[in-house]
Amino acid sequence: MGKDSIVERASWLLESSGDSAYITSPEGTIEYVNPAFEAMSGFGELEAIGRTPAIVKSGVQSDAFYRDMWSTLHAGHEFHGVLVNRRRDGSLFHEEKTIRPLFDEAGRIAHYLSCGRNVSERLELQDLLQHQATHDALTGLPNRLLFTDRLERAIAQAERTGESFTVAMVDLDGFKAINDRHGHAAGDEALKDMAQRLTGCVREADTVARWGGDEFALLLRDAGDTDRVMSAIVEAGRQPSASSDRALRLSLGACRFPEGGRSAESLLQTADGAMYQAKRDGGDRYRWAMREHEAPVVVKPTAGEAAAIDALRLLEGKVPMFSRRLRAGDTLYRAGDKFRDLHILRFGLCKLMSVTAEGHEELSSMVFKGDWLGFDGLADGRHGCSAVAADTGEVWTVRYDALILAGVRNPALLGAMHAAMARQSAREREAVVTMHSLPADGRVAAFLCRWADDLDHCGMRNDHITLPTTRAEIGGHVGLRLESVSRAMAALERGRLIRFASGNRRNIEIPDLPALRRYVREASASAR
Incomplete structure (x- = not known):
């Protein structure tokens, strides 16, 4: 084969070795393979020699993995690792491999010697043991250990990002009756059936675990859609079980x-308490945890929040509150959602979007720092519009029933809320009356003036505005078509009342706000 002395000496030692081995040139061309390599890979000696080790490369490991491997070898160091390789027949195997450089008399790398052994069975056994340690044997779901680990990771991530998530506990109603009437085998089948139903109701990013007995735990990573998920879970429990003649009705509690809570233990305890409340209420339902049992969060308003400060002083320490960070596009609540909370916008901007008879969303109003959100849900118990963050912001949230309960003891709390309702309602009525009596140019100018005035009232810059909403949404708000809004803005630009900054049609400068106000007043006078 024309092997040099290094290859000859190494091959003599490797010929009877039980470990797979081959020798390559410095460029990676295979010059020798031993019988164990042929047996493990399926490639014969004549097929392998003259080619590169890429013949067994599976593609499972990244290019970065191989770059690191070759960087180690080119530096003259040994490489140790586990490679996922592919046999000649296409099947995969795990090879625990050592590759070492072989040097000539001048100290240059003359060859590479690769030795390895198949560790697939060992790794499969390790995976099996790991799975058994972290999963429930009956249902195959994550067990309490794995669930708690994922919950703690979710807490750590949420602390960094400000995101929210939901923890829920599920308990089967009347499970003992299934065991008593049909036996423990039927009970086991019912638990496996429920595990499949729960898994089918959640998303891939969520976790369903068997907590113990007939209890399950849920980690729902997207808190914005959990009412729909939990309703689906309750409905799934109402379907008859294949293992008995009765449905697997359940009680579910969530927080x-x-x-x-800010720890895994407190979140689980809170959700468990809500689950038992659902049972006390008759079962076959879900309940959100009430917040009255928590220690009130001390919320300190910052300077400049004059519109909310009186209410916050009254609320602080008397009603449990929590804060939530908002990013542009986040939905605080949707039209049709069950009314539960009131919110005070600490900073930022929110859009209130109503739904037309045709099912389209249109801008109802803008909500600024210090304003309350959620009043639209008081009438019939469901929100009439969606609240969507138009910019980065933060809200303080208070449970409405907790506010009413506290208001019985301190009427000034309800007085502050009613005053806020009246102030915002009056502002909306005035804006509607003013805008809809104006021509198109005046309506758009009035919208911009009102927005600038609200920004100024909140202590924010109002001479350079970034539109947090589209022209179509502005048109829906002031009763104009999209084309009419665009023409009106072009007319205001020609009149030098506004200008567009940086070529972005949503960045608007108002060089002279008094002049824009005069324009609105003159348009209003002309309309009369």
Whole structure:
């Protein structure tokens, strides 16, 4: 084969070795393979020699893995690792491998010697043992240990990002009757059936675990849609079980991070308490944890929040509150959602979007720092519009029933809320009356003036505005078509009342706000 002395000496030692081995040139061309390599890979000697080790490369490991490997070898060091390789027949195997450089008399790398052994069975056994340690043997779901680990990771991530998530506990109603009537085998089948139903109701990012007995635990990573998920879970429990003649009705309790607690233990205890409340209420339902049992969060208003400060002083220490960070596009609540909370906008901007008869969303109003959100849900117990963050912000949230309870003891609390309702309602009525009596140019100018005035009232810069909403949404708000809004803005630009900054049609400068106000007044006078 024309092997040099290094290859000849090494091959003589490797010929009877039980470990797979081959020798390559410095460029990676295979010059020798031993019988164990042929047996493990399926490639014969004549097929392998003259080619590179890429013949067994599976593609499972990244290019970065191989770059690191070759960097180690080119530096003259040994490489140790586990590679996922592919046999000649296409099947995969795990090879625990050592590759070492072989040097000539001048100290240059003359060859590479690769030795390895198949560790697939060992790794499979390790995976099996790991799975058994972290999963429930009956249902195959994550067990309490793995669930708690994922919950703690979720808490750590949420602390960094400000995101929220939901923890829920599920208990089967009347499970003992299934065991008593049909036996423990039927009970086991019912638990496996429920595990499948729960898994089918959640998303891939969520976790369903068997907590113990007939209890399950849920970690729902997207807290914005959990009412729909929990309703689906309750409905799934109402379907008859294949293992008995009765449905697997269930009770479910839930809480959100961080208001339900900031540790895994406190979140689970809070959700468990809500679950038992669902049972006390008759079962076959879900309940959110009430926040009255929590220690009130001390919320200190910052300077400049004059519109909310009186209410916050009254609320602080008397009604449990929690804060939530908002990013542009976050939905605080949706039209049709069950009314539960009131919110005070600490900073930022929110859009209130109503739904037309045709099912389209249109801008109802803008909500600024210090304003309350959620009043639209008081009438019939469900929100009539959606609240969407238009910019980065933060809200303080208070449970409405907790506010009413506290108001019985301190009527000034309800007085502050009613005053806020009246102030915002009057502002909306005035804006509607003013805008809809104006021509198109005046309506758009009035919208911009009102927005600038609200920004000024909140202590924010109002001479350079970034539109947090589209022209179509502005049109829906002031009763104009999209084309009419665009023409009106072009007319205001020609009149030098506004200008567009940086070529972005949503960045608007108002060089002379008094002049824009005069324009609105003159348009109003002309309309009359």
